[in-house]
Amino acid sequence: MxxxxxxxxxxxxxxxxxxxxxxxxxxxxxxxxxxxxxxxxxxxxxxxxxxxxxxxxxxxxxxxxxxxxxxxxxxxxxxxxxxxxxxxxxxxxxxxxxxxxxxxxxxxxxxxxxxxxxxxxxxxxxxxxxxxxxxLNGTRVVVRDTRKTTPLLRPLEKYAVRVGGGENHRSSLSEAALIKDNHVAAAGGISAAYRAVRQAAPDLPVEVEVDDVRGAMEAVEAGAELVLLDNFSVEQVREAVAAVGGRARLEASGGLSL
The missing domain is CATH 3.90.1170.20 (Quinolinate phosphoribosyl transferase, N-terminal domain)
Incomplete structure (x- = not known):
């Protein structure tokens, strides 16, 4: 065929x-x-x-x-x-x-x-x-997808997100780094995990997932340019935006609904 x-x-x-x-x-x-x-x-x-x-x-x-x-x-x-x-x-x-x-x-x-x-x-x-x-029209916020896709259909599902006006997150584990809680625990902290990933992959985008505003601040101070606010309430997101003050891009994931 x-x-x-x-x-x-x-x-x-x-x-x-x-x-x-x-x-x-x-x-x-x-x-x-x-x-x-x-x-x-x-x-x-x-x-x-x-x-x-x-x-x-x-x-x-x-x-x-x-x-x-x-x-x-x-x-x-x-x-x-x-x-x-x-x-x-x-x-x-x-x-x-x-x-x-x-x-x-x-x-x-x-x-x-x-x-x-x-x-x-x-x-x-x-x-x-x-x-x-x-x-989100009229704001500076965009919709992004995740790797939580149907097995073997990821390229098609990410294409559908683009068609719908969204933006694609990383398509594979090798395309960008996302430091999650398991990585933080293994490395001994947010700063240590960020330094390890940045040293291993100096040219790749690195995002750090955090559970609270204090974690967001630690990630930014370590050098992270993209911070994932995991399961934050709306009020917690407001606090994080204010605390970070534009020093990094923020992404919210989990517990979201229209």
């Missing part, structure tokens, strides 16, 4: 690796077939029958994942064509046509569930991200 260049190009434009998406699509289709065939479709749909299907939104929200959905349909047959009815990142209302698919009926039905699963999942992430981004 090899994705056609227009499909691969659309994935690259979305910041996605076509080889990664291709491998993921292959695995999901194989999972659906489990080494067999689509028994129901092959029994009821004539081999030469051509169909046209339009995927529509059932709920209001942000559409994300169209390049990925196109990759799914392209993977089953180069005879299946897709026409986007909206752009990725568009807000849609229930009943809005999103994607029209044409081609051999058997291939379209084989790809349908995998395409819908991925597109629905990514659109949900983008919509939730958009809700947060809208609530």
């Amino acid at each position: 090899s994705l056609a260049e227009p499909v691969a190009s659309a994935l690259r434009d979305a910041g996605l690796d076509p080889l990664y998406v291709e491998d993921l699509v292959r695995a999901t289709l194989e999972e659906d077939l489990a080494g067999g065939i689509d028994v129901t479709t092959e029994a009821t749909v004539p081999e030469q029958q051509q169909v046209m299907a339009t995927l529509t939104a059932r709920e209001a929200g942000i559409v994300a994942g169209l390049p990925v959905m196109e990759a799914v349909f392209a993977a089953v047959s180069d005879s299946v064509t897709c026409e986007r009815r909206v752009a990725d990142g568009s807000w849609v209302e229930p009943g809005t046509p999103v994607l029209t698919v044409s081609g051999p009926g058997r291939e379209v039905l084989l790809a349908e569930r995998t395409a819908l699963n991925l597109g629905s999942h990514l659109s949900g992430i983008a919509t939730a991200t958009s809700d947060w981004a809208e609530a």
Whole structure:
């Protein structure tokens, strides 16, 4: 299986690796077939029958994942064509046509569930991200994601966050350092942990997670430029912002809701 260049190009434009998406699509289709065939479709749909299907939104929200959905349909047959009815990142209302698919009926039905699963999942992430981004509109605060992603779907889920107006945190353990309580305990304190990481990785971004305002101050005094306020109350966040006084960027995580 090899994705056609227009499909691969659309994935690259979305910041996605076509080889990664291709491998993921292959695995999901194989999972659906489990080494067999689509028994129901092959029994009821004539081999030469051509169909046209339009995927529509059932709920209001942000559409994300169209390049990925196109990759799914392209993977089953180069005879299946897709026409986007909206752009990725568009807000849609229930009943809005999103994607029209044409081609051999058997291939379209084989790809349908995998395409819908991925597109629905990514659109949900983008919509939730958009809700947060809208609530923060007009401030200097941005929405960031985490590494708490579905195994093997991290690139897609982080892409959906971008579509929804959010910003990506580190994508891997090697991309940036995040000193958490376990690291602090092992190193013997916040300052010691920061110095150890900075010495080991002088060119990487380093963030320090803290549990209270005093920890935030220690991290800043050690040299941290980014401090994660873990499970702080709103009042504690206010205290930390005032205490740090702009000497470092602050990030709040845990216990947050709209």
